[in-house]
Amino acid sequence: MIAMRSIWLCVLFCFFTVTVQAHHVLGRPSYSLGEDSNTPPSMQVETQIGDFYVTYMAFPAFPKPNEQGRVNLYASRIDNGSPFDGKVTFKVRDDSWFSKTTEILGVQDIDEVVYRQGFIFKNDGDYIITAEFESGGEPYIIDFPLRIGEPSAVGPIGITVAILIFVLLMVNILQRKRLFGLKAKRAREENNS
Amino acid sequence: MTMTHPGLPDPWLWLALAVMSFSLLWVLFFTPKKLSTHSFLNVEKIPLIGWLARLFVASPWPLLLLKLISVALFLTVIAAGLFGTPMAERNLATTLTWTVWWSGLIVTVFFLGSAWCAVCPWDTIASWLVKRRLWRRADASSSLGLKFPKAWRNVWPALAMFVGLTWLELGVGVTTNPYATAVLSLVMIVLATIYMAVFESKVFCKHVCPVGRTVGFYAQLSMVELRPRLQKTCDSCKTMECYHGTKEIEPCPTNLVMGTLTQSTYCTSCSACTMSCPHDNVGWRVRSPAAEAIQHARPHWDEAWFMLGLLGLTTFHGITMMEFWEQGLSWFGQLIGDSGQLIWSFSVGMALVFIAPILLYSLLIKLTQILLPVKVGFKQLFAKLAFISLPLAFVYHIAHNLNHLVRESRGFSDVLINPLGKDTLPLSSAELHMRHMNPLMSEQFLYGLQAGLMAFGFWLALQILQKRSLEIFSDAAAWRAVYQVPGIIFITIITAINLWLLVQPMIMRM
Numbered sequence: 001m002i003a004m005r006s007i008w009l010c011v012l013f014c015f016f017t018v019t020v021q022a023h024h025v026l027g028r029p030s031y032s033l034g035e036d037s038n039t040p041p042s043m044q045v046e047t048q049i050g051d052f053y054v055t056y057m058a059f060p061a062f063p064k065p066n067e068q069g070r071v072n073l074y075a076s077r078i079d080n081g082s083p084f085d086g087k088v089t090f091k092v093r094d095d096s097w098f099s100k101t102t103e104i105l106g107v108q109d110i111d112e113v114v115y116r117q118g119f120i121f122k123n124d125g126d127y128i129i130t131a132e133f134e135s136g137g138e139p140y141i142i143d144f145p146l147r148i149g150e151p152s153a154v155g156p157i158g159i160t161v162a163i164l165i166f167v168l169l170m171v172n173i174l175q176r177k178r179l180f181g182l183k184a185k186r187a188r189e190e191n192n193s
Numbered sequence: 194m195t196m197t198h199p200g201l202p203d204p205w206l207w208l209a210l211a212v213m214s215f216s217l218l219w220v221l222f223f224t225p226k227k228l229s230t231h232s233f234l235n236v237e238k239i240p241l242i243g244w245l246a247r248l249f250v251a252s253p254w255p256l257l258l259l260k261l262i263s264v265a266l267f268l269t270v271i272a273a274g275l276f277g278t279p280m281a282e283r284n285l286a287t288t289l290t291w292t293v294w295w296s297g298l299i300v301t302v303f304f305l306g307s308a309w310c311a312v313c314p315w316d317t318i319a320s321w322l323v324k325r326r327l328w329r330r331a332d333a334s335s336s337l338g339l340k341f342p343k344a345w346r347n348v349w350p351a352l353a354m355f356v357g358l359t360w361l362e363l364g365v366g367v368t369t370n371p372y373a374t375a376v377l378s379l380v381m382i383v384l385a386t387i388y389m390a391v392f393e394s395k396v397f398c399k400h401v402c403p404v405g406r407t408v409g410f411y412a413q414l415s416m417v418e419l420r421p422r423l424q425k426t427c428d429s430c431k432t433m434e435c436y437h438g439t440k441e442i443e444p445c446p447t448n449l450v451m452g453t454l455t456q457s458t459y460c461t462s463c464s465a466c467t468m469s470c471p472h473d474n475v476g477w478r479v480r481s482p483a484a485e486a487i488q489h490a491r492p493h494w495d496e497a498w499f500m501l502g503l504l505g506l507t508t509f510h511g512i513t514m515m516e517f518w519e520q521g522l523s524w525f526g527q528l529i530g531d532s533g534q535l536i537w538s539f540s541v542g543m544a545l546v547f548i549a550p551i552l553l554y555s556l557l558i559k560l561t562q563i564l565l566p567v568k569v570g571f572k573q574l575f576a577k578l579a580f581i582s583l584p585l586a587f588v589y590h591i592a593h594n595l596n597h598l599v600r601e602s603r604g605f606s607d608v609l610i611n612p613l614g615k616d617t618l619p620l621s622s623a624e625l626h627m628r629h630m631n632p633l634m635s636e637q638f639l640y641g642l643q644a645g646l647m648a649f650g651f652w653l654a655l656q657i658l659q660k661r662s663l664e665i666f667s668d669a670a671a672w673r674a675v676y677q678v679p680g681i682i683f684i685t686i687i688t689a690i691n692l693w694l695l696v697q698p699m700i701m702r703m
Binding site: 159 | 334
């Protein structure tokens with residue numbers, strides 16, 4: 001149905017990493033208590049791509065550097081619900097504008113109905129986990145966000161403060177110039193008269 | 194796991210339908226009379242709350258205190274969003290902003306008019322930054338004071354912002370994302386500050402702010418209004434401190450003259466007029482919620498679009514919380530090759546729901562134009578009768594929001610104690626179920642309120658239609674009930690859709 005050379009699904013939520021408990025909306029991460037036990041919580045993204053519904057789960061939900069984590073991937077056909085049973089390649093890259101290096105995490109076979117991929121990250125940051133597989137001659141490439149460590153809060157605050165200072169400073173300078181100009185004009189008019 | 198709130202049960206639906214049928218018969222078979230002046234009651238004369246109203250009218254300090262509280266909460270929301278847990282139901286940013294404030298705000302408009310604008314945190318922060326005064330009048334040099342471009346002196350920018358906000362809220366999912374909620378809050382501060390620093394008065398509040406304009410339009414249906422105590426005093430006033438301000442008090446931020454004020458749409462309840470009036474002639478009064486939309490508000494083309502847009506987007510809110518919406522979105526996504534968050538599919542759906550009531554309304558206005566024996570321009574008729582959409586949007590908005598407020602704000606005290614949600618876990622199924630089963634008020638009372646609101650909105654829309662169509666005729670005897678039929682069809686279709694949505698189970702937001 002989809003005649004595309006490759007299908008890119010970029011669930012990039014640099015600003016919009018969404019959490020939903022009860023209201024699962026396609027493509028938005030939600031947090032729930034772990035699949036394996038009551039704790040720790042897991043992060044889950046349900047989405048659809050081409051002929052498949054894909055569910056991605058990350059354990060733990062808030063992974064830290066040097067901590068063992070795992071990704072579970074479920075892919076089933078939209079029309080009949082049967083699971084995809086080929087190979088899935090998991091890759092990772094740094095989610096930054098200038099990063100081009102992609103590292104292969106592993107190639108996984110299906111285990112029951114799930115593809116499992118472990119990971120350990122050394123540094124804090126935003127990463128993109130890519131799951132790739134092929135079905136019906138079409139390549140499927142799905143990107144999911146993964147945050148390691150605490151997100152940076154300085155960015156939005158820094159940008160806001162910088163904009164506010166710039167605007168207020170510019171207005172102040174322009175106003176001073178304008179008042180100075182008015183004073184000079186008045187002085188000239190007084191001298192002329 | 195998807196949990197749903199139960200819809201309005203059949204007995205309440207039938208009761209609402211019975212009241213609506215009665216209203217319809219009344220409008221069709223009773224000839225209306227031309228309107229005279231409406232009655233009102235000075236709030237300051239009401240026992241217990243009179244002194245409170247007096248306090249806010251006479252001194253800037255109580256309002257300043259409320260502003261400080263509002264700003265403190267707003268800054269906490271930003272801090273919680275940026276530094277707190279990403280779990281929406283455990284973070285103050287999302288729970289306070291979307292479940293409590295955004296849901297409750299619309300309810301408060303009915304009782305307090307545009308009071309929110311008086312304590313609006315982003316406007317307060319912008320004022321403090323630009324004017325560098327807590328409440329006193331700032332000197333003229335604090336802002337560039339440029340005139341707002343004439344082409345933008347309307348509510349088109351606010352409508353565009355409202356569409357954008359709805360897209361972010363329901364499409365991108367800001368409501369369930371604390372970080373994005375905090376970023377949105379920061380954006381509001383930046384926008385309010387830039388507009389205040391560059392342009393004269395408060396053009397952001399008047400022409401751009403989607404919250405302010407939504408509150409402003411709904412305030413036409415509020416049971417209170419800020420007006421002159423004695424019209425005579427305003428008529429003889431030569432100094433107009435309400436418009437020009439005094440040495441200490443700011444002029445009206447939206448350039449309103451109290452003596453000629455007939456609609457609350459642009460009033461921000463800031464109390465500048467009450468404090469600057471040398472005759473102590475401005476105060477709050479209680480009125481019929483129908484008075485302004487029926488009689489006093491003046492029709493404008495852009496405002497008509499805003500009201501109709503409000504109606505479409507309000508219904509759209511309800512639609513997105515139905516299970517069929519998600520199934521339809523998934524089907525459409527597959528059809529067009531959309532994937533991921535299905536943003537394209539969502540945007541197409543949103544555009545359709547937004548434009549559908551406007552198209553239907555336009556068609557029925559054209560029909561009314563054909564039916565009328567007097568010649569009235571399409572744009573004029575479009576603007577004049579658009580007020581019928583206001584009560585339809587308002588009552589459904591409140592009825593829908595009551596579901597969020599009453600059923601989803603359980604557990605808010607836990608979030609207040611731990612606003613950042615540190616060391617918390619996602620809601621367990623048991624907790625979710627407990628919240629679901631323990632609404633803040635009895636379910637039957639909630640259903641009663643929802644059914645009553647829908648019937649009230651239907652009646653109000655019919656009243657507006659009848660009185661506004663009567664206004665077209667200089668001779669009331671020339672008016673015929675049949676001229677209202679296209680308007681009645683519009684009101685009935687919209688009410689039927691909104692009522693049907695209320696009857697359906699609604700997916701819980703968080």
